[in-house]
Amino acid sequence: MHARTASTSRLPITSDSDLAWVRQHVRQAAAEVGFNLVQQTKLVTATSELARNTLVHGGGGHMEATVLREGVTRGIRLSFIDGGPGIADPELAMTDGYSTGGGLGMGLSGAKRLVAEFTLESRPGQGTTVTVTDWVSGVPSPRTGAP
Amino acid sequence: MTGFSAARPAPVPVLTLGDILLVTLQGDLHDGAAEQLQHDITHRIAAGPGPVGGVVIDVSGVDIVDSFLGRVLAEIAANARLLAARTVLAGLRPAVAITLVELGLTLPGLVTALNVDDALARLGRTPSAAPPSHPEEGA
Incomplete structure (x- = not known):
């Protein structure tokens, strides 16, 4: 068993089966950090949405997973990084139901609702990085823009 | 465009229970397997046996x-x-239901049941009276 605390794991996202491996990795990390079942399920679901975006819209990339410790609180930070075309209008991309990929358009906006912290950095032509952070037990996430 | 690994995951088996198709999903379903299942179920309904x-x-x-996966399930039901x-x-x-609601995916077109017995009852089949299942390969 490799120690993951205070270190960052880097996992490729280049195929269908990589998505499954990334989900499995996050599930295991979340369980080790002490997330309860609902928190685990939310984080793994958000991971699945964001990793699929990296694959489908970003043309592939990778995920960086870091276990965080802040005082007695533990958490996980996940970054989904691609070098794809970028997002022309991030605000529009975050809108429920907006899709350019033939999906339901719930990926980005939905994933944001499932985690405590969410940032999106993107420049046209220079790729996209989405970073999400979640904490054990922590404060309930603000329900901004819930459906 | 979703890439597929060289070794594609095994298809999900579709069992026959009288005139009911029974599909059991387990663990982590690959995108390709989910799409294959959608095709298999639709084909079985349309073309038998x-x-x-x-x-x-x-x-x-x-x-x-x-x-x-939510979209695939909704499309299977629509097909x-x-x-x-x-x-x-x-x-x-x-935990999955809680997450789906927060994700914003309430799947309004899908009929749900708490378990397989309940599902069969909702389809008007009494589980005990149903003939034994015949495992068959996914088409």
């Missing part, structure tokens, strides 16, 4: 349902309905 009145999808062994068969989603885990 034997008439299909309903489809029961047992998801009690599924860890997560994201928007991709089946157009081919005169009803679909019931059985055994969604509480």
